[in-house]
Amino acid sequence: MHSPNATPPTDTSRTTTPHPGHTRSGARAGTPDAATRHAGTPHAGNPHARNGQAALSVLVGNTPVLYVGEPFAPQGRGFYAKLEGFNPGGIKDRPGLYMVERARARGDLEPGARIIESTSGTLGLGLALAGMVHGHPVTLVTDPGLEASMTRLLTAYGAQVNVVSEPHPTGGWQQARRDRVAQLMRQHPGSWCPDQYNNPDNTTAYTPLALELATELAHIDVLVCSVGTGGHSAGVSRVLKQLYPGLTLVGVDTIGSTIFGQPARPRLMRGLGSSIYPRNVAYDSFSEVHWVAPAEAVWACRQLAASHYATGGWSVGAVALVAGWLARTLPEDTRIAAVFPDGPQRYLSTVYDDDYCAAHGLLDSPPASEPEVIGRLDEKEVTRWSRCTRVVDPLTLGRDAAEDDR
Incomplete structure (x- = not known):
């Protein structure tokens, strides 16, 4: 499905700073080479967990x-x-995994702590994947517009789905979801929110x-x-x-x-x-x-x-x-x-x-x-x-x- 006329650019690694999920040789996050970058995570001492992480993470990226x-x-x-x-x-598997990895590396997300975020669906899938990879419970706040099939899928992936019932008077469903996230974080001390809207x-x-x-x-x-x-x-x-x-x-x-x-x-x-x-x-x-x-x-x-x-x-x-x-x-x-x-x-x-x-x-x-x-x-x-x-x-x-x- 790739273009038959497409050829690689000249050494792109020389003109861009390598991403933490890539080596200069192009190894992708989740391969054994890339996994060694996070030797301080709880997975480092558990080869079975590390292999499981690689098996899941390698599914993300290199799309056609x-x-x-x-x-x-x-x-x-x-x-x-x-x-x-x-x-x-979907596309938000990429930030779902990466935001969690960086938060863990900084110490913002403690081992086993709950992840809580607002989503219209797609990031929820990425966070459910990240939660499975890194061992975090995930709560996703959404609204009645989320398809029933998506709710069932997120639940099957182990996430808890929390649905707001009324839109915010001025900020609509999005602000109502964010307000619920803040409420849930107060109820779960030590939890972490990716804040996808503002997180660099x-x-x-x-x-x-x-x-x-x-x-x-x-x-x-x-x-x-x-x-x-x-x-x-x-x-x-x-x-x-x-x-x-x-x-x-x-x-x-x-x-x-x-x-x-x-x-x-x-x-x-x-x-x-x-x-x-x-x-x-x-x-x-x-x-x-x-x-x-x-x-x-x-x-x-x-x-x-x-x-x-x-x-x-x-x-x-x-x-x-x-x-x-x-x-x-x-x-x-x-x-x-x-x-x-x-x-x-x-x-x-x-x-x-x-x-x-x-x-x-x-x-x-x-x-x-x-x-x-x-x-x-x-x-x-x-x-x-x-x-x-x-x-x-x-x-x-x-x-x-x-x-x-x-």
Whole structure:
């Protein structure tokens, strides 16, 4: 599934700082070589535990790349999709493992202490994996929007799932979940919260993904990422911009998300967007942002499934829609990489369920051929696929407006 034309870049280890989960020779976290880096952990004296850790951790990373052309772009044009759904639980297996490893190394997470975190699902899978690898009980706080199948899966993996019943008056479900996390941490002294929205380890965890892309594609002009916590867009682009200084980063958000300055609204799409302002979002790295509506993401997901036998959830559909448009409109030799965060399994009762989609008006018509363009992030409330090329921290929008009026 890798591009037959992709060749490794020249010694990427010389231009980027090696990630703690990689050796200069490319050994991945969880291999015997990488495991020796954490000799001070409780697993170090137990060869059976260490072997078990390696067997689980080695499943994460080195995901394939798929070239996506028609029907998203005309013949001869397309983009390269990094299929993170090939990880056991999706893209957030990477930060789930890495944030826990770093917290243990610093002493922030004591042996056997409980991990408590808010999640819309995918990070929960990564933390359940990390808890199993390192021997920590895991409590995941979610909301009624989490699919029943995902709740059952998280429980099967040993996590306790705690569901909030009411959204926060201004911060929505996300803030309600965070408030519950704080409450549970008071009830469990010594527990630890990764705080994925603001934890810099969340971004650093994606260094291996960036190096994998560089090896698989040799050169990248444009990177397309969905944005939720801001972790993978910041982490991957930071490394790739060292390798390819001219790289363009395109962010993909959902309507109703506040990340890029839009008003908070109830959101149908999970896995991207936010009703808070995560500190991990690297606003100054984005050249443009696109907002995508649920029906548009559903269309793209189903087109991917029908044409490429590789698809995913809301984020995947939104990213594919935008990456396809870029492939149609940018010069033909532009090399575009898009990150597909997950696979389709958890979305069989939503994105791929005709009754669900019909009930929410998601099958009415295909998306427009191009996005609506707005000049400022807060120029208007977007309700369909839209684009803005002036990306700033939304907390500065009021100040910028005042300066524009002078």
